[in-house]
Amino acid sequence: MTRLQATYEIESPVGVARAAGVIAGEQSTGTFIRLASETDDLRTRSAARVEAVEVTGAADHPALPCRLAADRYEQGRITLSWPVETFGPSLPNILATVAGNLFELAEVSAIRLLSLDIPDSIAAACPGPQFGVAGTRALMGVASGPMIGTIVKPSVGLSAQETATLAGDLARAGIDFIKDDELQGNGPACPLSDRARLVMQVLDDAAQVTGRKAMYAFNITDEITDMWRHLEMLERLGASCAMVSLNSIGLAGLRAVRDRSPLPIHAHRNGWGLMSRSPHIGIAFPAMQKLWRLAGADHLHVNGLASKFTEPDAVVIEAARSVQAPVSVDHAHGALPVFSSGQTPWQVAPSAQALGNDDFLMCAGGGIMSHPDGPAAGIAAFRQAAAAQAQGVNVRTYAADHPELAAALDTFEGAVTRG
């Protein structure tokens, strides 16, 4: 495939087929009134092409405010394609092509980018995840089973020393992974350099006891050159993960981090609701995550089953699967899905079953910290739930002779109630 393909769900006051033509024009040669300079040869060489049009229904009022009025707003799916010669493997320019001005055209009253088909030539020219699942497992020392992590809470307000004390407790209790909250960056109240120095000391100390160094994802989100400075510092301190807020640093920012990161990149998608919650405008995660993986994200947040967020469970699982699927026909560039938000041992088996494997990281805040017997019991309960799942044993049955799991199931009963 030498063309980039994008599929959209649209609604249009001018009909799905005509809207497809308008979008193809807007997103390539830039006009569908042909100018004198726009020769047939130029169109053939450069224009976006409408590959498929499927009409699925119609509405009598527009889904979004729309300047063009009609009696009928036709709904359907369209697939467009572009020659790679226009943008090459430049991800920022690819994003401007597939997700640029089209969202505000008056010829659509709803538009969502559903999927992207990435040509192998682009996948080959992009770095992709540097560590992925295998590299992350190796750094964590977790050969199999779900990886169990947690988030430092309160998200902000703890001093660097308080954060380190908490991290030490968790590391000694056997956690695989700890992350900064996305609200905790490099502010004056808890500078990253202090936090990283103190946390790495306690993790190194804990590793003397446990034989395994917990992975800590330090939130390096900041201006580009600051992030590079943070990465150098983290490497010096022996840290094993860097976290970024994708929507804050941008696609080009992610690639800049990847190009100089000696560590796995834990990619937090806070703000994603803005991009995807509306059924009428936005980008579906399976499309966007391909660009983030091409730019180098190793771990990608996908929310979790029965989380505090509003995303339905089916969307969560589709997102997690998409992160593991090959990015193009011949290039895997696989990343690690991260389940988080309201996660407890109840969600371990459903998550593994829905995903079809246990190559995931499950981050639990309250699900570990609020265990009645403390964080060590909270972590043990997650491992027991994973063991039950691996052995095909019902989690309640398994809990009969695993008291930490039993206590967690009682405490968090009812957490997985929605479908």
Place this chain on the structure above:
Amino acid sequence: MTRLQATYEIESPVGVARAAGVIAGEQSTGTFIRLASETDDLRTRSAARVEAVEVTGAADHPALPCRLAADRYEQGRITLSWPVETFGPSLPNILATVAGNLFELAEVSAIRLLSLDIPDSIAAACPGPQFGVAGTRALMGVASGPMIGTIVKPSVGLSAQETATLAGDLARAGIDFIKDDELQGNGPACPLSDRARLVMQVLDDAAQVTGRKAMYAFNITDEITDMWRHLEMLERLGASCAMVSLNSIGLAGLRAVRDRSPLPIHAHRNGWGLMSRSPHIGIAFPAMQKLWRLAGADHLHVNGLASKFTEPDAVVIEAARSVQAPVSVDHAHGALPVFSSGQTPWQVAPSAQALGNDDFLMCAGGGIMSHPDGPAAGIAAFRQAAAAQAQGVNVRTYAADHPELAAALDTFEGAVTRG
């Protein structure tokens, strides 16, 4: 003001006041179940504060899909504030704070960020626009009146030489400003280095004739280090403007460009529809443009009156005014609003009147290229429309003895029909 303030329009299944508390918790200490480590002192120091709650109405069904169901979805406005000590002047971390996980909370069935109040300490620590209106006017040699620009069309498909030929014609015809399309980056079909070299040659040649060098905004959108390389090349060639796609390079990418740019930054907001078209989720432009100006955007696109896009004219004008307003109480950091899309001489007077001044750049593609007597007449017609507006003369009256303007008004009659 030592706190950052954000105002949101929300709808909630749990009531506006309760939702405000949940958002404040999620976007600061991270939990509204208080943990043992969350002392009163910590909350006072670090928590987001609900500053104002106003209930404006209610609906019997949720605006967006929402996991929490209710009989009544209360609507209103809320204002939250954060202590700057949490994030300092780091714009990416500020964005994660005011536009992060809140969009997907189940406690809101609609949420839009309407406005931001920036503390002076943050405005002082950010670079802001390097050139703004005055610097841009000086580089263009346009002391007063609206600046008249155009876009190279077809957007893609022209070779570097074809682009330069077109740019030369426009420069000799007296245009103030020319820009690459946002679809034209640095692809193999028209590499930026070839395009810039050939275009700058013809602009220099044209300046020998006209006495004024047209400003050309080269689209440098690309990975960070590539953009820095492009900036160096542009400076060597004597170019006077660099364009970026804001949503492709991200807020941190924009700042990285600003930090190394010797040229004004022409900031294109393609993809903005995704962020703002839905009335139920997103960010209003007056909020987002403050962050882009703080990071260094000199020119900001705001669509245009009666454009091909679906944004209502009132939103366009509010956006243009916001770009000129001070970014904080004591810091102007003013930028140049750019009207574009479907602009003709008909829109000159209404734009100037609605804005209250003529410190704007009006970009017209077809409005110049499709003038029946050619691009030079197209440019002349815009200048005549601006002269009429400056003298307070009706544009039709003024056209009586200005044939270029008369022809343009006839050709584009009906362009400004919507309110």
